[in-house]
Amino acid sequence: MDFDTIIIGAGAAGMMCAAHSAGRTLVLDHAKAAGEKIRISGGGRCNFTNLGASHANFISQNAHFCKSALSRYTQWDFLGLIAKYEIAWHEKTLGQLFCDGSAKQIVAMLLEEMKRTGAELWLNASVKKVDHDGVAYRLSVLRDGKRIDLSARNLVLASGGKSIPKMGATGFAYDIARQFGLNLTDIRPALVPLTFSDQRYMAISGVSAPSRVSANGTTFEEATLFTHRGLSGPAILQASSYWRDGDPVVLDIDPNGTLFEALRTARQTQGKKDITTVLTQSYPARLVQHLSEEIGIGGRIGDQSDRALQELCDKLRNWSQVPTGSEGYRTAEVTLGGIDTDHVSSKTMEAKARKGLYVIGEAIDVTGWLGGYNFQWAWSSGWAAGTAISATLN
Template sequence: MPQSKALLSEYDVIIIGAGASGLMCALTAGKRGRNVLVLDHANKIGKKIIISGGGRCNFTNMYTEPANYLSGNAHFCKSALSRYTQWDFQALVDKYQVAWHEKTLGQLFCDDRSQQIVDLLVSECRDAGVTIRTKTKIEQIKCQQHGEAPVYQLNTTLSEFVCQSLVIATGGLSFPTMGATGFGYEVAERFGHELIPVRPALVPFTMPKKWLDHFAELSGVSAEVIASCNGQSFRENLLITHRGVSGPAILQVSSYWNEGDKVSINWLPGMAIYDWLKESQEQRPRAATYTIISQHMTKRLAQALCQHGKLRLMTESGHKTMNHYSHAELEQLAEALEEWELIPSGTEGYKKAEVTLGGVSTDKVSSKTFESRLQSNLFFIGEVLDVTGHLGGFNFQWAWASGHCAGQYV
């Protein structure tokens, strides 16, 4: 390698980004005997890990499989997910005796604090001889050919560093207040990689003023629903906010939504709605519509639904009694409750998005090693790539898997 300013500035591997994928890559490479340096511009490591899961970190999902991920290449994630599984990371958590529990749908959370996950990663890095430096901004990356392989020189606000392998683990654009930037995308483009257009994902929807005038007073009210958009459906909670709608069902479906698309809401999931309405008509003929509907949601929400859109006319603002519906009208009411339309005006953007959809195209990245096919010894891992998981620990599992697999080859 060429002479640098100081011997300590030379490393086998430099990883830019001290998040989930970067730390996993570092500890894996360090255990192989590689001399590893992790650099991050933030003032502390693992910031997104710490805030995740309401401070308890949904660190993986028991039911992780490739179908839980969106990517321009649906096959890209398969190799890494099979080589470092959710059970592998669970075993690491158990090694440090971190207590955890399954919340719902296979989501594994710490019983205590997210910091425990950061601490175990740091401990593993320390045992592997990894050096971690925070508050270090990358000012320039130079690539020089040295024999058959390139060597990377990094000018930073801390010092000048030289390495054989350079790993980009900078994440996406979500949570800019936590220091997220587009630095990784800039590096990828500089070395000839295509970017799949990025946008916020797993993000709340904003709704038009007319809708808010009617529903904003229900801010904080939630209900279990099935939310559907563009052929994808998710059964979880919907939460009404002062700006629109959120909750797991909405965050999930937001990854499939494009501007102008309609989102369909089934307010009574798992029910044969027409049969239930017919039975209610027979058993409680004089009950008001909103009274019947409120058996499966809050009374306030039932009233608001009946006073909005086509349900307002169909139900006489909820006051129409069950004995006044014909069979055809009951069918229409059932359909309206099963396919209630939302047309969002937009999303809350990166400041509220869990992840970034899109990123570095996987077409020119090895799914085995995560090395660039265009530039030797340059690696991309984690969220910076065009691989986005569903809500529920899947994005962390992608970070662990991609970081571990790249760490075997850097």
């Protein structure tokens, strides 16, 4: 069976690519349904983009690579598509956009766009072998227990990275890339909770606090969640993309810098109270109890000098600790790193030395921050590859 283009992966990037590809296009996925990561994202409402999306919100060995696709297919372009399908949405925080209804609306929209271009979708279809005979890519596919041989002028790797293996994620795209001479950067879990082998936060599991979290010079200001295994919450997930084994993360749990003056005021008005009691006016009681044991907080607030109060505030603003590791791909939202951008055109997403081979979405070394950025990269890179493929066929 011959096609102009075969896309491996019916996720966000793969479906977006198919929605913009001309000619006879086939999308393959080993799952039972298309867009499963879309469906579960954002608590079932899909954080589908971010109002502030730009190249500055992405991590890559080549910080400039993502600029072309992101500037040519922007968040405003995707919002235009959303409007066409009358999908209601709202901004949650920090520019993050979610469906008012269900993430299934995004999946249905993409499937309809694929239908509009005539793209075919095969589910329960596992690619067992990929070759190139000098003219076309040849694939051996197992579909519903039957082996089928396919060929295509263009092959698009859109099967993502290793994150969330329970959803069927594998390193398949990496294997095919290596087969055709494309190198990989270091890959590891990202947007992932950090862990401590001593389970030091067991007693305060479920407690959260506003924070500013830093890892290797990059800082994010959002909530930190303490868990039985370690640290999570938006600020930690963001920082995890910059954290490396053996490095510290630094928590500032007085991100507004107002605690010192609040304690000085309390010293005048609540002088007989223990300082831990005063701190519970600013922090959850269980967190205060934990801090009192870890950094030695105690005594009447009225007995504390300015210097003592400042030293306490400094500790809370520079609470440094070294995680043992992370929760790994099991809970990571994305895979950091991937197929080296040096081997790929930033304009077309085509491999420079392998005509007709395209790489899009999470499979390539472009990783977004938490907050809709990775979906925007899927839309932008899928659009770039799809329109480039269409140009070669017209």
